[in-house]
Amino acid sequence: MGTSFLNDQEFDQYRELIYNESGIHFSASNRSILESRLKERLRLTKVETPALYLKRIRENGDEMKVLLDSVTTNLTRFFRNTAHFQTLEYYVIPDLIRHKQDSGNKTLRIWSAGCSTGEEPYSLAMVCKDLLPAGFTVEIVASDLSLKSLMTAKEGLYPEPRLNGVPDKYVKRFFSPEGDGFRVNEEIKRLIKFDYHNLKFDSGQRNLDLVFCRNVIIYFDEPAQEAVIQKFWQAMNGHSYLFIGHSESLFGMKTGFEFLKTDWACIYRKFT
Template identity: 35%
Template sequence: MTDYEMFVERVKTKTGIDLALYKEAQMKRRLTSLYEKKGFSNFVDFFKEMDVNRELMDEFLDRMTINVSEFYRNGKRWEVLEKKILPRLLKASPRLKVWSAACSTGEEPYSLAMVLSNHQPLSQVSISATDLDENAIAKAKAAIYPERSLAEVPAQMKQKYFEQEGSFYKVTPDIKRTVTFKKHNLLNDRYEQNHDLIVCRNVMIYFTEEAKDQIYHNFSKALKPGGVLFVGSTEQIFNPAQYDFEVEDTFFYRKKG
């Protein structure tokens, strides 16, 4: 057994996180640069220290999850969501059950709330946002972002829903109130059911084919018939029918029924 395989086994026993479900080359590269930075020369010694050092464990979790996000990422897709997808969903159900899965540092669920605010009062908007990384969730709850994260935010939204604090921008309380954050592991934890919309973007590329297959099946079961899965711009599902999906638009998949 290689030292990486031993590391994978020990991490799974300690945390329940199965690194074998992530693409090995990418994960190994990311974690090797972390342990070298910390002065270790192999995965076994790295784990020994991680086992007793909470701070190092948190840093490991932060590194293995991919916290690169921004508001309205790939703006044209958000336009499709606003003008085509949401009007149909809201016609069927005026109070949508929305889940932002693998939400990272919160830009995505807050973007969702802003888009929904164009269709209904914020008092009717409720979004569940989950991530595996507690550090990312803490940042999401703080809701303070550098200007570069807002590059694609429409000007009127920036004016309405952000307060500038020095070189940072803070999400306004009325938007913050619409989002509930909690920890969730897409590969292990139970999925809530009856969602109208699930948004999970730019995370599936890091999983193995086997893991992706499992997650897409779970997303399908978690959606109502007619509900929609919105994925990232490098994450097209090539055989949507096997998950009971049909293409509603590029990167939007509607559950049949």
Template identity: 45%
Template structure:
């Protein structure tokens, strides 16, 4: 049985994880961190938190692979299709019609969207469904939905596109029939949707080269960062958006006072931020 992490060991891991990926664990998260790191100690047959820390710090190829496995157990993949429905009302009734109208007038038939912190794929697939339902004529449009996460196991599940019956039970029957194939043990996203989504590993602490985006979803991700890292992430998201683009955050997250480029707005019960357009 693995003992609880000591205060000194907790601080070593907290600072190391923060340095590597920006995630920050406050003092009240010590038990959580101890439990999650303990899983990797058991998997590696290491009986000491400090020995495991020393192993990770060596920084070789094997150690880097193990770090990814550690980050995988530290992330909480809580998600669902069309989670926070009022925000999808904003997307479907306000944002997409506005963007599509502008692009049609400019003869620009493309949409670029980023789901940052996509977990097991429910969010980017939900976005893809909303986009397909909103487009007037699909063939002439190029849609790219980039979906990234820190968890390799979550990305693997997302790319597979298979969900149990319980995971899709909240979907409207018409959407379930049109965008999913029924299998013995659940449902699978149809290829029409899967082709729109590109899954990739990305640490928000580092650049991924995305830019000129129309929409960014980064929901319930900022809560894992300290204020300094939150500011860096917000700056990155604002840079990635094109003028007039939209940012969706989690209901408890805000960029108030962090970016003059982003204007808060609400539509019915949903909220988002819009990047100021160039005058």
């Protein structure tokens, strides 16, 4: 099929549909990624042409979800970006503990948006379990556009090499050996609710203390990025923190978030 798998009109139709459904933006420079994922879907569904597959996804919401799943990149690992977790451990959680002790509300509410196969929310849960004082609880919602990734996340079973980067104290305390891998213990699993969510829409969540959405908005164009960030603002309470990917920035966007440089990493906060 070569590089002319999609003609220019088809490419424009696909990228417009994907953008309208999810906010994910395909430029000419990453056209080859879209084409390779489409080839695979056509092969698996036995649809003969891109035009016929386009018709199918317009008529079949489930197949549209599968395509969106296939075009998202699900690269993640436990405790990804050490500086972020140092900021969380040494700055953000101590500050939230102090604030919540003053307010009398001792529940920490966290959203891991774009959680992929679950390593990020499990990492967050382990840190909270380790650091929160008696009487405090944590509730974590972990969402993704990929149903396949969410199934892996819910299972919580990882091959041993995937545990690279997990502190030994957490491996001993929060994982159990199983076959060739390790399973996350129930005391951590029960802190997390995994849920399918498309960031193009309002999640319905409110009063969040912490949002992690790392290496997700990089796939969106500027209007879609601003829309997502505005939804985060609405979902977060008046004393809260936002973590985005180290290659992502809110610079130039009209948001209410305040840039915060800690000793370890740069993050954003909402103080109103």
